Amino acid sequence: MHGFELLMAGFANLFTHPQALLFAALGTAFGIVVGALPGLTATMGVAIMLPFTFGMDPVTALLMLAGIQFGGVYSGSITAILLRIPGTPAAAATALDGYAMTQKGQAGLALGTATFSSCIGGALSVLALIFLSPILAGFALRFSASETFALACFGLSIIASVAGESMIKGLIAGMIGLLVACIGLDPIGGFPRFTGGIDELMDVKFIPIMIGLFATAEAFHAMESTNGMERVRATIGRIIPPLSVFRRLWVAILRSTGLGVAIGIIPGAGSDVAAFVCYNEAKRFSRHPENFGKGEITAVASCEAGANGCTGGALLPMLTLGIPGDAITAVMLGALVLQGLQPGPMLFTDHADMVYTLFSGMLLTYGMVLILGLASLKIIGRIIQIPPAILNVGILVLSVVGTYALGNSMFDVGTMFVAGVIGYFMQKWGYPASPVVLALIMGPIAESNFRRALSLSNGSYDFLYTRPITAVLLALALTTLLLPVLRAIVRHHRLHHVRSATDTARSHPDVSAS
Amino acid sequence: MNRPTLHQLHNLPARIGRHADRVVGVLLIALGMLTLYGSRNLPSTAVSTDIGAGAFPMVYAGILIVLAILLILNAHTTPGTQAEQNEDSRPSLLRVLGGGALTLVYIISIPFTGFPVATPVFMFVLMWLLGFRRILPSLCISAGFTAVLYLAFEVGMSVALPVGSLFE
Numbered sequence: 001m002h003g004f005e006l007l008m009a010g011f012a013n014l015f016t017h018p019q020a021l022l023f024a025a026l027g028t029a030f031g032i033v034v035g036a037l038p039g040l041t042a043t044m045g046v047a048i049m050l051p052f053t054f055g056m057d058p059v060t061a062l063l064m065l066a067g068i069q070f071g072g073v074y075s076g077s078i079t080a081i082l083l084r085i086p087g088t089p090a091a092a093a094t095a096l097d098g099y100a101m102t103q104k105g106q107a108g109l110a111l112g113t114a115t116f117s118s119c120i121g122g123a124l125s126v127l128a129l130i131f132l133s134p135i136l137a138g139f140a141l142r143f144s145a146s147e148t149f150a151l152a153c154f155g156l157s158i159i160a161s162v163a164g165e166s167m168i169k170g171l172i173a174g175m176i177g178l179l180v181a182c183i184g185l186d187p188i189g190g191f192p193r194f195t196g197g198i199d200e201l202m203d204v205k206f207i208p209i210m211i212g213l214f215a216t217a218e219a220f221h222a223m224e225s226t227n228g229m230e231r232v233r234a235t236i237g238r239i240i241p242p243l244s245v246f247r248r249l250w251v252a253i254l255r256s257t258g259l260g261v262a263i264g265i266i267p268g269a270g271s272d273v274a275a276f277v278c279y280n281e282a283k284r285f286s287r288h289p290e291n292f293g294k295g296e297i298t299a300v301a302s303c304e305a306g307a308n309g310c311t312g313g314a315l316l317p318m319l320t321l322g323i324p325g326d327a328i329t330a331v332m333l334g335a336l337v338l339q340g341l342q343p344g345p346m347l348f349t350d351h352a353d354m355v356y357t358l359f360s361g362m363l364l365t366y367g368m369v370l371i372l373g374l375a376s377l378k379i380i381g382r383i384i385q386i387p388p389a390i391l392n393v394g395i396l397v398l399s400v401v402g403t404y405a406l407g408n409s410m411f412d413v414g415t416m417f418v419a420g421v422i423g424y425f426m427q428k429w430g431y432p433a434s435p436v437v438l439a440l441i442m443g444p445i446a447e448s449n450f451r452r453a454l455s456l457s458n459g460s461y462d463f464l465y466t467r468p469i470t471a472v473l474l475a476l477a478l479t480t481l482l483l484p485v486l487r488a489i490v491r492h493h494r495l496h497h498v499r500s501a502t503d504t505a506r507s508h509p510d511v512s513a514s
Numbered sequence: 515m516n517r518p519t520l521h522q523l524h525n526l527p528a529r530i531g532r533h534a535d536r537v538v539g540v541l542l543i544a545l546g547m548l549t550l551y552g553s554r555n556l557p558s559t560a561v562s563t564d565i566g567a568g569a570f571p572m573v574y575a576g577i578l579i580v581l582a583i584l585l586i587l588n589a590h591t592t593p594g595t596q597a598e599q600n601e602d603s604r605p606s607l608l609r610v611l612g613g614g615a616l617t618l619v620y621i622i623s624i625p626f627t628g629f630p631v632a633t634p635v636f637m638f639v640l641m642w643l644l645g646f647r648r649i650l651p652s653l654c655i656s657a658g659f660t661a662v663l664y665l666a667f668e669v670g671m672s673v674a675l676p677v678g679s680l681f682e
Contacts, residue, residue, distance in 0.1 A: 048671045168585050172542065175578040179549060179571065186567035189559040193567055194552055216617075223613040223644060224606040389644035393637050394659060396617060401629070401663055405673045413621050421614060429534050447570045459563030492588075 003131050006352060010360035013353065020060040020361055027064035028368045031071025032376055035078075038085045038215035038395055039402020041207060042072025046331045048405075050338075058339040058354060063361040065335055066311075069328045070362075070369050073271050073307050074118040078377070081110045081300070082384050085215045085395070090271035090307035092210070092437045093279045093299075096162060100295035111377050112239040113249065113297055114304045119370040121257040121305030125312025126362045128261045133320055133348070140265050140317040140325075145452035146463040148268055150473035152446035155273050157481035158280045159435040164293055167488035169431045177439025180204065187448035200411040206440045208403045208412040212419025213426075213433045215399045219392040220424040239377055249301045252282050256302040257309035264313020270326025271307040271314075272441050276434075278306030280480060312362075319343050319355070535589040542582035549575035609643065616640050628678025633660040 014020060027049070034045035045068045053061035076088030081098030094114060101110040128136070143151075156174070163170020183194045183204045195201040241249075256278040263274040282302035283292045292299050314325025315332070322343040324330035336343050341351065348355055384391070403416045423433060457463045465471050549571055556568030620636040637656035646652055667673040 048673075051672075168581055168588060172578065172581045172585065175574055175581060176542075178574045179545075179578065182571045182574070186556070188564065189557065189567055191557055191567045193556060193571065194549075220610055220614060223610045226606070226645075387646065389641055389646040390655060393640045393644070396640070397633055397637060397659065397663065400621060400624075401667060401675070404675070405667060405671070408674065410621070410625055410676070413624075417618060417621055420617075424610070424614075429538065450570075451564055454565065455561050455563045 003356075006356040007130060007360055009353060010356035010358070013357040014059075014361055014364070017059070020057075020063050020357075021364060023056070023060050024063040024067040024361055024365045025368050025372070027067025028071040028365060028372055029067075031068035032075040032369070032372055034068070035072030035075035035087045036376070036380065037398055037402065038079055038083075038087060039211050039398040039400075040405070041088045042069055042076065043088075043327050043331070044207075044402075044406065045069075045072050046328050050331055050335055053335055054338055058336070058341060059357050059361060061335055061339060062332060062358055063365060065332050066358075066362050067365050067368065069332075070122055070308065070311055070365055071372070073311060074115065074122075074304070074369055074373055075376070077114040077118070077300075077304055078111065078380055081114060082107060082380070083218060083395075085218050086210070088271070089207075089210055089437060089441065090275040090303070090310075092214070092272070092434055093162075093275035093303040093307075095214070096279065096293055096434060097296050097299035097303075100293065101297065101300065104295045106295065106297075108239045108377075109241055109245070109297065110300050112241045112374075113245070113301050115239075115370065115373045115377070116241065116246075117249070117253050117256075117301040117304040118308040118373070119366050120253055121260060122308035122311055122369065123363055123366040124254075124257045125261045125264065125309040126359060126366065127312075129312040129316050129319075129362075130356075130359045133316060136261075136265055136313075136316055139262070140267060140321060140323065142469065143266050145449040145456060146467050147469045147473065148266070149446055149449035149453055150470040150477065151263075151266060151269060151273075152442040152449065154473050154477040154480065155269075155276060155438060155442040156446060157477040158276050159438050160481045160484040161280045161283055162276070162293075162432060162434040162438070163484065163488075164432045166430055167485055169429075170435050171485075173426065173431045173433070174435035174439045177436035178443040180209070180436075181206075181440050181443035182447075187444055188451045200409070204415060205406065205412055207406055208416040209419040209440060210437055211399050211403055212416035212421075213423035213436060215395055216416060216420025217423030217427055217433070219396045219399070220420060221427055222388050222392045225388065239374065245297065249298060252285075252298045252302045253305040255285070256282065256305035260306035260309020261313035261316075263306075264310035264325050265316050267317055267323045267325055268445060270328070271310040272437070274310040274313075275303045275307040276438060278302040284480075319347060320345065536586050539582045539586035539589065542585070543579050546575040546579035546582065549578075612643055613640060616643065624676050624678070626679050628681055629675040630660060630664055631678060633663070 076091030080091035080095035159174040553568035558566035634656040
């Protein structure tokens with residue numbers, strides 16, 4: 001196989017230039033730290049390090065950035081599992097069941113599963129990138145505004161799956177997220193919406209809101225406890241999952257990796273979309289969907305495999321077509337251009353050896369994520385044993401600094417604080433935070449692509465049912481939304497029946513229950 | 515007005531939960547109405563097929579109002595939302611309010627006093643509030659953490675942290 005030979009040549013190339021691997025390791029370590037810290041994200045890490053790559057050769061530069069991305073996307077799950085604070089938006093899906101596992105005393109298992117799933121998903125996605133580029137590149141081109149709108153609708157419908165105990169409150173949280181996403185400049189015409197004349201409101205950023213909803217709100221919630229100085233006795237325990245667990249998980253991991261690669265290929269959809277879609281599909285295909293949200297290990301494995309599966313997928317359109325698959329690959333596109341390279345079909349013909357050296361380096365980088373990730377878990381284990389009184393103050397300060405670092409804006413910090421207060425009360429009154437995250441990510445994508453599709457079809461709505469991919473995705477969205485809602489209505493009525501039956505029995509003790 | 519019976523006091527968390535649902539529901543309906551009002555005049559682009567900037571927000575607001583009505587209607591059937599609000603509820607709420615207010619003060623003061631000054635003070639005071647009362651270790655942690663962050667961001671990542679208008 002031609003690709004295989006080139007890959008072997010790539011490995012050989014790397015071993016004669018070990019500095020590339022060194023920087024990949026440094027990037028991975030940096031990425032793991034940045035991704036794990038609440039308030040900092042993988043995208044931020046890549047963006048911050050971009051200027052430093054100017055002096056490097058292309059392979060070293062891209063491997064370092066890839067290391068930051070791979071490490072960062074993985075490590076967001078660490079704090080998501082341990083503290084219910086996702087380090088990156090993709091980890092918000094992992095937090096759903098990951099934190100529940102920690103509460104059941106299975107933190108180590110969750111972390112180990114997340115680590116292995118991330119690396120397997122990521123490595124497989126790089127292999128897909130290597131061997132399937134020509135086939136998959138065509139897939140990226142079939143996605144126009146209409147298909148992207150349908151995908152965003154599907155993403156929004158997942159709100160019904162992550163709504164948790166109260167479907168109404170989950171949907172309300174989603175709607176509020178959608179409305180908040182509308183604040184600012186209208187995506188098509190650029191008109192200010194709901195800004196009230198305040199300039200800063202023209203650009204309400206998503207990350208500060210996410211940091212506020214999770215990190216800040218959690219810190220506020222932890223302040224309620226009177227045991228501020230009590231050492232958290234929860235230990236991590238066994239990290240490497242036993243083989244029996246893997247046997248159950250490998251189907252979910254493979255499926256999620258495939259989905260992750262597919263979603264990564266779609267321009268505009270990134271790891272966060274992939275993580276939630278994989279969560280939803282894992283729940284759909286599971287034999288015990290009722291366990292989801294209560295500490296189901298398949299959920300953790302799926303989210304992580306999907307999110308990291310996205311990394312290889314997102315690089316595909318970037319390298320083959322010059323179209324970035326997500327925000328991080330957009331930054332890497334910038335790095336390529338900085339290096340004087342033009343992504344696109346010519347890249348593979350003119351610089352084939354460099355490209356395949358890069359691919360082989362990426363495979364090794366995922367190996368580094370595995371080793372460094374497992375090593376870091378030991379350190380993280382000590383950190384979470386810091387008394388909450390100190391840990392939560394640290395988290396608050398990190399949230400403030402991290403949010404500020406995004407755009408040098410105290411307004412963003414203010415947004416984060418408001419989101420933190422709202423998030424605290426949402427938690428208190430039973431409103432889940434994940435629908436808000438989904439809405440903030442998918443809402444703008446849905447609206448801008450719908451209006452674009454409408455103008456592309458000259459005002460006709462037929463793109464909704466005439467284009468096959470669109471129709472399939474919309475049908476999927478409808479079922480994903482309606483099934484959990486119907487299930488919730490049935491559950492509600494059953495509960496109502498039981499309660500009125502017991503009330504009747506209590507007030508008429510001689511009437512037999514039939 | 516009768517003094518609350520023991521039964522009613524025990525049921526307080528549930529009643530606060532239901533009450534909160536109704537209040538939130540009303541607030542959400544108000545938010546929805548406000549959004550509808552604010553969206554009605556939003557312009558569309560020159561492209562004749564565009565549905566306008568107000569279309570999506572109006573749909574969202576409409577759905578939100580419907581959901582809020584359902585929330586209010588369901589409020590009487592919801593069991594209590596937070597069972598952990600027992601005897602500890604008032605001191606814990608004060609702690610959270612104190613922590614939240616302190617955080618707000620910290621954020622507001624950063625542009626004036628700068629990050630390197632505001633942060634250690636904030637950390638020391640908040641840790642004391644949350645129970646970490648050992649003065650010297652607390653001072654060391656506050657100053658140390660601030661220094662580490664300063665080095666990591668300013669030096670390591672070239673992010674210019676606020677110096678504070680008092681010091682410029």
